[in-house]
Amino acid sequence: MQQDSRLHKQVGSQSSAPEALTGGYVAEGFEPVAHAFQAAILSGEALGAACTIIHRGETVVDLHGGWKDTAREHKWVGDDIALVYSLSKGLTGMAAAVAVSRGLFSYDEPVADIWPEFAAHGKDAVTVGEALSEQAGVAAIDYKLTLENIGDEAAICDAIARQKPNWAPGDYAGNHAYTLGWIASEMIHRRDPQGRRLPQFFAEEVAGPLGQDVFFGLPESFDRDRIARIKGFGMPDLFINHTTMPWALTFKMCLPGTLAFRTLNNPLILQGPEALDSEGFWRVGQGAAGGMASARGLATLYNAFAEGGEKLGITPEVMADLIKGHHYPRKGLKDKVLTADMYYSHCFEKPFSAWEFARTRSAFGSFAVGGSLAFCDPEDGVAYAWITNQLGTAKWDDAREKLVRDAFYACLENRS
Template identity: 75%
Template sequence: MSQTAVAGLGAPVVQAIDTPWARGTVAAGFEPVAAAFATAPRGGTALGAACTIIHRGETLVDLQGGFRDKRRTQEWRGDDIALVYSLTKGLTGLAAAVAVARGLFAYDEAVADIWPEFAAHGKGAVTVGEALSEQAGLAAIDFRLTLANLNDEDAIAAAIARQKPKWSCGDLAGNHAYTLGWIASELIRRRDPQERNLGRFFAEEIAEPLGADVFIGLPDHFNRARIARITGFGLPDLFLKHTTMPWALTLKMCLPGTLAFRTLNNPLLLRGPGQLDCETFWRVGQGGAGGMASARGLAAVYGAFAEGGERLGLTPAVMATLAKGHRPPRAGLKDRVLGADLYYSYGFEKPFAEWEFARTRSAFGSFAVGGSLAFADPEDRVAYAWITNQLGTGKWDDPREKIVRDTFYACLENRP
């Protein structure tokens, strides 16, 4: 571990980290974060991982550790990307926020005013904000999804539009594991003058202006050698390696007919999320679970929001809306699919009493199956991203990630 100065007037001193389990840099005073980060690769609970944390525009933590291949022959490098599963929902929320700021639609506008077919089965009053906050009852759809048809947005949008909701909008919320992305994409492409879908809109309005390696739909030109491959889990692992996932959800995921089964096993019937780590899925640009990103890229896009959104043309009104959060469901925060409390808001999760993932309630972001987490906290001006290619079997607050986040905030509290 050597101390080096970053070029530039007033630049902070950083520690260069170069060990088998943690590589990269941390700002002076944040050395304990590197030790915390290294525990997962060193202990074998993560094949590889990466973490980038920005505070007030300054990168305080930029670490990678372990390996990006299952044979453990290729070290995870700083610009490597991985499939980030439900972290994609947060990216979809960011794209929707930019669309609102551009005047394409409003959060309180009825979805059916933009997408008339959506009004079927009494959905005519559902607002954009309610749909993006996973309150519309469309977690599962009566449409057999396969890897071959996931890119047929017209057919899938038609299926969502004609779907009968599983609960009354606004009463409950539930994890729209895949459908959230298609709903957002349909809203954008119906109002965007260029008729761009979610993936193209995100690329051109967010990722490319920020120079961030974050994709909802991996382009052909991207170097596949930079992809950290996923080590997933199978059905037996949910029982044999059970950690923090609610037992009720574990059982429901395996019982045909339950909402959890119908939501989480379409398209991959009981095959586990690791099966999505393939070229076909990378290309699709599925806005609920198909994002590909580096930790650096995720921190960069959330960093633009943490700094107020001006770089992306976000208005103060939109930023205030995201910070405040959508009105919670009338029946409380218990997720109708996952069976645990979660606060969904405009494509993100928000902190609440049972899960204070940031220091302030202004934060918004998303967690993913396997343990990854990314968020922005505009009040604290923090952007955080921790990703892994070895999927854990818990819910949020994966211990491999949480120790890094807790250590970071402890160091931040002690910073002059």
């Protein structure tokens, strides 16, 4: 891996804001990725961002740029972290894969065998795989969440167990925006011999062994100056600056009583995701939206799976399940919450005909509100992470991120 010192000079000479900076490393042959990354920063469309890409064990891209605060006083540096919203779901999927590999439970096992109370209102047949693939129908819960009670996992999991499904489990999938993390955490807690919940289990069994700054529940000792703060969007932006988010979702998110409103606005009633970027939420360790991570950390964790999972004790059988993907819902891929097709699988998203985010269908990862994306492709040997602190309004394929990803794959084609 080599440092592209020219990168810094180009920024200073081309930017209309001379104090702006992009920096980092690219391997020989991947210079176009640096130029694409620069374009996202210099356009002003990304306040700050970072991207790390590993190919067959070699870090070929490690870039950072822009600002980690809206006052534009502090530059984003390579090991800074940010709240990564639904990229958290993929991290939870990693923890679940470790749990399955350890024999704590199986993807085919009914959740109610692990958590008997979950069987209420006809959820008795829901399997672990279905629940982790967002087919259980508990995307919206009647329990009123607040930033004050969102750390009370025991009470929230009791509410999830009592919840009447939003649809017949297995018929559809729908974005379990928050509940996915608690479902996984409760299953781990009930079967782990030490009784650990997700934050501790993840720290000790996933991030810790790989030595990475990726957290569920930010430690008090972590330097807060290394956190890139979020510049979000308000509900009016969804209409005024509408990009590729489905119009049906845009309207339903604002209409009380709809499934989208009940799912996405509990706890944040029309406040927008920026409201989660707070000390209180950082500390909670919410497993579907509360992860804190650097791009380097995300790529390193995904690389463990790109290489087959042995570093984390992932069994070949579990890797095969992740690569193959969970079966589709009985009535198709249309997300009951987001109103667009999505392919959820074991806490990850998988490529499918409408969104081929990688070169092969072996890939799995997660995207997040605002445009961040992280995934691995075991067949291609790729681990990829792109995160930003300026939230866009795209459904997926955020234009800033996709520019970088397309440049990477073009370089990879030329390298082959």
